[in-house]
Amino acid sequence: MCHMKVPLLDLYAQNEPLKAEMLAAITRVFDSQRYILGPEVEQLELELATWLQVKAVVGVSSGTDALLTALMAAGVGPDAEVVTSTYSFFATAGSIARLGARPVLVDIDPATYNLDPAAAAAAVTSRTRAIIPVHLFGLSADLDPIVEAGATVGAAVVEDAAQAIGARYKQRLVGGIGTLGCFSFYPSKNLSGLGDGGVVTTRDDEVGNRVRLLRVHGASPKYFHEVVGGNFRLDAFQAAVLRVKLPHVADWTKLRRRNARRYGELFRAAGVTSRGVVLPSEPDGYFHVFNQYVIRAPRRDALRAHLHARGVGTEIYYPRPFHLQRCFADLGYREGAFPHAEAAASETLALPVYPELSEAQQSYVVDAVSEFYA
């Protein structure tokens, strides 16, 4: 077997063809002297509102700050409860805790890795101010029953769509289904800047205005503060770069989906699925955007070491669910509380699926995996 380098993500392959255009956009901002908010951010917000089919888009400093401001806009504060999945990137639970609210954690559906809607509905109480479904790896959570559970107690549904721009649930784009949607432009996401950035989305102009207010220390007009917000502004340089990349997201998504389909064919042909490897699925009525291609693998850590030795980049998303994190020890959860999430944390492995991945690289990854199980 010849040796090949297959990184988990190749940003050079994505950004290099757009370099001249991105540098021109950066120069435009440089020359404009408008470095904070201003026309670039406003244009990006309008373009994204059209793209995402939502009423309001508010550019913010990161996906984490999108979650934080969305929860603030939903009225989450001390003594509130927020129901979410125990299996996600830390920001999902961290933003709840930072507002002094209590993360009420629930297990995942083992087939999709997303919040189990029945468990979420059972966890809702009169103190629940919000529910955060996470569209993990680029696949929408099962939103209808979650929206229904929120409505029974007047809780907001805050979609964590950081990994899922363009994903659909029953024909509808995520981020515009719940009360608020949160996106990230961190470099590993399907639309990524040259640094940090994010947006909050909503179908409700009033909610959008509230997020806009929170973004600038709650001031309206300047120096007169309605509420306590923060500096959650999106950088004009990032907005300019994101405007160059946005028109390509649909094509990149097609390529990610092609790569996922190709992995499916290659893995089945190699007989790997009969050795206990479980491939990601796309339930009927869902449109997966494959921010990550995550398999469930017997002897996961040894497989990861084997792939590393073969030059294949992988990652574990995520090795420890929230309920077992030291910083949440005072929530009182015990090991075994959420068996599906705990199993996923010890069995899942993300493989390269970025749009520019070649067929030869994918065959190499599949050969390396089947070599391990042979």
Ligand SMILES: *Cc1c(COP(=O)(O)O)cnc(C)c1O
């Ligand atoms: C990336 C991510 C975030 C946070 O986004 P940042 O821009 O890195 O702050 C939140 N939730 C999920 C599920 C993510 O993947």
